[in-house]
Amino acid sequence: MKEKEAQYYKQLQDEKLQCLLCPHNCIIPKNKSGICGTRINFDGRLVTTIYGQVTAASMDPIEKKPLYHFYPGKDILSIGTKGCNFKCIFCQNWHIAHDLNANTSYYEPEEILQSAIGKKSIGLAYTYTEPFIWFEYVMDCSRLAKENNLKNVYVTNGFINPEPLQDIMEYADAMNIDLKTFRDSTYKRISGGRLDKVLDTIRAANERCHVELTTLIATGINDDMEEMKDIIQFISSVDRKIPWHISRYHPAYKYNAPATDIDFIMSVYEEARKELNFVYCGNIPGSYGGSDTVCPSCGTIVVSRTGYNTRIENLENGCCKKCGADLNIISMNV
Numbered sequence: 001m002k003e004k005e006a007q008y009y010k011q012l013q014d015e016k017l018q019c020l021l022c023p024h025n026c027i028i029p030k031n032k033s034g035i036c037g038t039r040i041n042f043d044g045r046l047v048t049t050i051y052g053q054v055t056a057a058s059m060d061p062i063e064k065k066p067l068y069h070f071y072p073g074k075d076i077l078s079i080g081t082k083g084c085n086f087k088c089i090f091c092q093n094w095h096i097a098h099d100l101n102a103n104t105s106y107y108e109p110e111e112i113l114q115s116a117i118g119k120k121s122i123g124l125a126y127t128y129t130e131p132f133i134w135f136e137y138v139m140d141c142s143r144l145a146k147e148n149n150l151k152n153v154y155v156t157n158g159f160i161n162p163e164p165l166q167d168i169m170e171y172a173d174a175m176n177i178d179l180k181t182f183r184d185s186t187y188k189r190i191s192g193g194r195l196d197k198v199l200d201t202i203r204a205a206n207e208r209c210h211v212e213l214t215t216l217i218a219t220g221i222n223d224d225m226e227e228m229k230d231i232i233q234f235i236s237s238v239d240r241k242i243p244w245h246i247s248r249y250h251p252a253y254k255y256n257a258p259a260t261d262i263d264f265i266m267s268v269y270e271e272a273r274k275e276l277n278f279v280y281c282g283n284i285p286g287s288y289g290g291s292d293t294v295c296p297s298c299g300t301i302v303v304s305r306t307g308y309n310t311r312i313e314n315l316e317n318g319c320c321k322k323c324g325a326d327l328n329i330i331s332m333n334v
């Protein structure tokens, strides 16, 4: 383990420290760790135990993040660590998010950068588990990436305090932020998070970089049309051009309710399309559609997708080739 002092914390009485990285603001006694398990009060200094500890590194289609409006069809070097500040009962990556003994390999930020350049990646994606609990390492990698004209992409639960978020925003090009539910009580129950903090992150991020949102619709958790309408209204109030990915839950980790009813997901999709310009369905069979980018102005298919096979059809400088409508797509000039 490479010892690295945490950037955001303060000293309290009785040798306790308070971590200020995420809204849990954990108060950590000597030789103990916070909720995420990755920040330890080590003799009066808060130390991250996961600096450079990589559990997975892979060239992924950018659509897999998912980001559909950010360099569509390109691949990006994606890295992740272990641990999380949420405890989602249906975590899809529980084997690394909640196993602090998961195998890791150490990489210096420079090694990650050289790997991205060697693979001709458009940049670095910090993903698989919550990237912001890896804050110091993500900042070092992000700085290097930016200096080398690579993009930085964060796939996050959005549960971070405003000051460290502003640090990240210096280097951020795109984020996919989870909006798990629109009920604060559900956030607390299923993950330990808080709705208002996530909404603050979404608003702040949307001011500074490209943002897409993801909601996993889970049976018995948030498969409620009134709640879905609240999410739709919220997104519309921030910017109706923000792409919204609605994803079908399958049993995982500590939750084994049946997979989400596809008809319900499709009814949310239809409802959302009345208010939002770009809505996508994930984790459901391809025949149900909802993965192509369609111009909201003239109905032309702009980007078509079959699985992770992406084809640019009618896109020019981020706009519809047919009618010129702004599609909120960042791309090479195609």
Ligand code: SF4
Binding pocket: 019, 020, 021, 022, 023, 024, 025, 026, 033, 034, 035, 036, 037, 038, 039, 085, 133
């Ligand atoms: S980053 Fe970890 S230690 Fe710090 S406040 Fe959040 S959960 Fe607690």
